[in-house]
Amino acid sequence: MRDYALAPTTASTLTGGLADSIFETADRNPTLPVLARRPDTAAAGWEEITAVELRDEVVDLAKGLIASGISPGHRVAMMARTRYEWTVFCLALWSVGAEVVPIHPTAARDQVEWILRDARCVAVVVEDEPAVMTVGTVCQGLPGLKHVWQLDAGAVPALVQQGALVPLTTVESLRRIVMPDSTAAITYTSGTSGRPLGCALSHRGLAYPCDTLLAGWGHTAALPGEQASVLAYLPFSHVYGLMVMVICLRGGILMGHEPEMTENALASALRSFRPTYLYAVPSVLEKLYKTFLRTAHQHGRGALFERAVDTAREFASVQERQRLGTGAGPGLELRLQHALYERTVYRKLRSVLGGRVLRATSGGSSLSRELTLFFEGIGILVHDGYGLTESSGGITMQPLGREKSGTVGQALPGVQIQVADDGEILVRGPSVFQGYVGDDYATRAALRGGWLATGDIGRLDPEGYLTITGRKKDVIITSSGKSVAPAPLEQRLRMHPLVHQAVVVGDDRPCVGALLTLDPDFLAHWRGALSLPGDAPGREAREENALREEIARAIASANSTVSRSESIRVYRVLQEPFAPDNGMLTPSMKLRRDAIARHYAAEIDAMYRARSRAAQRPGAAEPADWDDADDVFR
Incomplete structure (x- = not known):
């Protein structure tokens, strides 16, 4: 068994709850745009919301939650797509000390019932009428469920009106009693086998990988002097999407919301929002590459595109060997070829993402080395990261200037990784979860002497780069x-x-x-x-x-x-x-x-x-x- 602690611990700056981020930003830089939304999905323009505007919306909604009886420790499910109201509701719940329970909006009835019962939710926020009907079919067996709030039926303004007479000091008092080790979210595992398990994640646990990434890599998310921006489209019901939200809120990164995961909707949002950084999963990047290829063939430029792809991969591979100290940089002929395709192919491909994306992170599962090299070769360096629900998201990241394609990078500062004799990856660090809700047996099985047994198998090379080879049970x-x-x-x-x-x-x-x-x-x-x-x-x-x-x-x-x-x-x-x-x-x-x-x-x-x-x-x-x-x- 090998033990890697690759960097000294980076202490989190969190002193209270995650909702404090927006209050602190509003005090420090009130006019900073922090969120962006479109009036409707067909609109090309984006409306920017400043830090002070968001804080005021959060406070008004928090008053409504208090008036509805939501108290510290209450669990409220969020069953909606990645939309503006999700973020506002989440911050308002954290402001009053409540715990968020994300549920995917397309979850089956039985799964919705299981999560609401298992987490003992007192309320659920849904998006539309079909979701109301789904929840309605399980309400009879959930006596503790007191509220069902529908976003498309005006739930937010109704709650704001209900809480109009609640004093601001009440919100402030509740927000200040939220501690870093208070539970922020009960995020359920994917449920690939058996029932999903609810992972209790603390405010500190969620903040730690986000703050670490912002401290070490945040400056690479945009050009110097430019505000970084991220289009959030990954489900907030998954820890990866939740982590994206926290990174943006704590890092002053402008975050737009795209609720539709369809190819056309995402392409339209990327072109109009023009993010500087992209968070993705392998299936999105694979689909993007295939769309490039199909479009090139449809326009009679398939051969040109494939030559450009070969050049991009070769250029990125040579660059990688150079930065890892195992080879020289690109030769003159390769540089000239790459420059030619930059003018004729690569910049057009980047324009599909809005033309400003400099870097990207892929998570959820491993990204192929071939695809990583392709995107790096066209000018978008993709970091293939690794994390899981039980670790509050990120565990590894590619070290700046020493990125190695085909791996998920090295352990984040403060995180330790061991590879057991059977190849299972074990993790220890500040972001490891508090345990599975209501399942002490599963918690003991996952936490072995302070080490989280991830269930993933992989290997560490002599420099500490981790490669994921699969799931142990698969x-x-x-x-x-x-x-x-x-x-x-x-x-x-x-x-x-x-x-x-x-x-x-x-x-x-x-x-x-x-x-x-x-x-x-x-x-x-x-x-x-x-x-x-x-x-x-x-x-x-x-x-x-x-x-x-x-x-x-x-x-x-x-x-x-x-x-x-x-x-x-x-x-x-x-x-x-x-x-x-x-x-x-x-x-x-x-x-x-x-x-x-x-x-x-x-x-x-x-x-x-x-x-x-x-x-x-x-x-x-x-x-x-x-x-x-x-x-x-x-």
Whole structure:
């Protein structure tokens, strides 16, 4: 077991609760824009809210909460998309000492009921009428739930009016009794297996990684003399999104809100808001890259784009070797090529994000090295970070000037990382959670002598850079006893433009297999670009064969990164994508592997039976022969 404490502890500056941030900013710099909102989603312009304006809104809403009976220690659920009112409500709740319980707005009825009951919520804030109906179906079994406030029905102005007679001193008195170790949020785990667990996160725990990142990396979020800005679109119901909000509020970073996670809505918001820093998850960055590629092909510039991609990756790779002290910088020819593509390609790609993004952070799951190098090569350095709900978010970050693609960086100052003998990552530091609400057994299992057992597996290199290889519970054991981590294979598969999602399977099976879904936009473009002569039935057959060959190339590319015993031998392409609303993904877009395995049990059995029959044929000893038995248009 190796122990890494890579930097001295950086003490948090928090002396009270998280709501103090906006009060302090309003006193220090009242006219500083801190939040931005659009009058409606179709509007191009953004309305900026100053620190003093936000503070006054928070105080007025806090008065309404007090008048409604909300007291210190009460838990109030927030079941809404990432919108302006979410932030105001959260700050108001923290101002009166209440605890926020985020719930994803699309959570299933049973999950909503479980969280409201498990957390013993006294109130819930919802967004619209369907959410009211969802909560209404579970209210009868929740006698402690006293209020359901609907944002779209005027909940905020109604509460403000209700609290008009509550004196300001009451809010101030409650705010001042909130201590750093008071619980700020009960944030539930993804629930990829079993019921989600409520993680009690303190004000200090949430502030620590945010303050540490601001102290060490905050100056890189914008050009000198320019206010940094971030578009918040990740769900506040997930600790990553909550961390983005806290970073912005404590760092004086202008934060816009985009509630829609659709490609068109996000693209429009990025172009109009023009952030200087981007927080993302791998699926967003993967989709962005595929959109670039598809658009280039549609305009007849596919070959140019692919050459530009190769140059970007090579340029970034050479730069990386230089900053790590293992190589010289880019040569003259490479610099000239890069400069040419900067004028013709790269700056146009950056304009899709508004044209001002300098750096980005990817979290939620590991980002592929190829994608990291691509974005760095076009002028956006992406930090692949690591954290989890139980650690209040961030655990690692890339050290400035020594960023290493393919890793999640080094431990944050004050955080210690150990890698156990079985590869599990253990963490200790000020941001580790207070425990699981109402589940002492699970808390004891997660906290071992002060160390948080993350459930993730990985490795540390001699310089302390951490690489995540997967989840401990996700490791596949084939019938021959071979252990296979599915995440790297899935990551590699998703890099192919046609592959949208990938799930590697193979527990107690003779070999590794995969379930794939295709990217509908790129598939439509790919089909349109095919020039296949002949009659319709003949063209369909040739198109099916061409698609089969293309998917086989994606499989072969993924297999090239692992040993033969770990390689994918069989696969199926599914018609329906994995999504939260069909129960195959969590709200934070993580795969529900158990649910997928149950739902597609028949398809998994069928592809292995086809492999078995193919393997029994004389001479059928190669994966390509087994794949021929699979119908990819399943």
